[in-house]
Amino acid sequence: MGSLESERSVTGYAAKDSSGHLSPYSYTLRTPGPEDVVLRVIYCGICHTDLHQTRNDMGMSNYPMVPGHEVVGVVTEIGKEVEKFKIGEHVGVGCIVGSCKSCKACSGKVEQYCNKRIWTYNDVYPDGKPTQGGFASTMVVDQMFVVHIPENLPLEQAAPLLCAGVTVYSPMKHFGMAEPGKRCGILGLGGVGHVGVKIAKAFGHHVTVISSSNRKREEALGVLGADAYLVSNDAVQMQEAAESLDFILDTVPANHPLEPYLSLLKINGKLIMLGVVPEPLHFVSPLLILGRRSIAGSFIGSMEETQETLNFCADKKVSCQIEVVGMEYLNDAMERLEKNDVRYRFVVDVAASNLDK
Ligand code: NAP
Ligand code: ZN
Ligand code: ZN
Numbered sequence: 001m002g003s004l005e006s007e008r009s010v011t012g013y014a015a016k017d018s019s020g021h022l023s024p025y026s027y028t029l030r031t032p033g034p035e036d037v038v039l040r041v042i043y044c045g046i047c048h049t050d051l052h053q054t055r056n057d058m059g060m061s062n063y064p065m066v067p068g069h070e071v072v073g074v075v076t077e078i079g080k081e082v083e084k085f086k087i088g089e090h091v092g093v094g095c096i097v098g099s100c101k102s103c104k105a106c107s108g109k110v111e112q113y114c115n116k117r118i119w120t121y122n123d124v125y126p127d128g129k130p131t132q133g134g135f136a137s138t139m140v141v142d143q144m145f146v147v148h149i150p151e152n153l154p155l156e157q158a159a160p161l162l163c164a165g166v167t168v169y170s171p172m173k174h175f176g177m178a179e180p181g182k183r184c185g186i187l188g189l190g191g192v193g194h195v196g197v198k199i200a201k202a203f204g205h206h207v208t209v210i211s212s213s214n215r216k217r218e219e220a221l222g223v224l225g226a227d228a229y230l231v232s233n234d235a236v237q238m239q240e241a242a243e244s245l246d247f248i249l250d251t252v253p254a255n256h257p258l259e260p261y262l263s264l265l266k267i268n269g270k271l272i273m274l275g276v277v278p279e280p281l282h283f284v285s286p287l288l289i290l291g292r293r294s295i296a297g298s299f300i301g302s303m304e305e306t307q308e309t310l311n312f313c314a315d316k317k318v319s320c321q322i323e324v325v326g327m328e329y330l331n332d333a334m335e336r337l338e339k340n341d342v343r344y345r346f347v348v349d350v351a352a353s354n355l356d357k
Pocket of ligand 2: 047048049095163164
């Protein structure tokens, strides 16, 4: 392999403050090491977490911040100890780019739960350099946090799977939804939720979408393949569906009472929280006790599961419903995402904007 220059300047789109407005920003990449892969970004999906982070919803944002953690690119250089990847290969990067590699979580192959995980952006590498995400021309990533894109998966389709996809695939496997025939609810039909419908169907489940309005009904049933559709503020529909579901994946990114959804669960049913809500949520304990129900949480998936998600979706021909946009549309896309106005994931064509030119 060729020599890796120690410092190189690249351009991305960064939020400079909690307005979340993104504008061009130049910075230097960290020096690539022997285990690193250098990739030129081709596509990057927009996740609601990018909104939470750029707008400082969790109160822990650092600026300038280049968001983007559904990154598909092409390998342009590899460190001398990289055997897993070749120059010219298409690869993906998700929400994390580092972990301690020695704790219980890391040795148990659930490195996403390592307390020393390094987030793809809004974090720092051990040398103190800030991490920056995929709305940029180039990234340098430890090979352990890079996955292969299967050849029969279109690159723009792969992007949402790197966060939204694995975020639903991992709890489905962990909580017993890899076996077919369950009744599965998807609460919130956005980027994560719509992939949830697709993957739950591919696992062979009966899928009920629980949405805040009727607006997505026809598409959910007719295009995405859901079996049933409930509007959460329709008390009659919700009552009729009481105690009918084995699982609910809750993807709502804002405060919401949990009682109406706990009531939909059968005995032993599980409400699995995926949406990030930085405020206390409300429920009364009898709803859990009188039904042995549980509330759980799940964070993305391991790197092994990320690769599995891509392979599974390629094999089962699971496709995401996406709207591909240019970098110049990034701020509009973020605003539309906030207004619940996307069917169902924006994917940014990063390569088309020639950021470093
Ligand atoms: P999204 O595309 O905005 O979808 C969220 C959906 O929730 C909306 O489409 C909407 O569906 C529903 N919703 C209900 N109340 C809402 C409100 N007040 N504001 C906005 N939407 C509302 O978001 P996403 O990218 O799927 O992400 C969903 C949540 O999961 C975010 O909090 C994100 O940070 C989190 N997340 C977590 C993980 C993890 O590892 N746990 C990974 C990725 C994302 P209806 O129209 O059907 O009501
Ligand atoms: Zn995400
Ligand atoms: Zn660790």
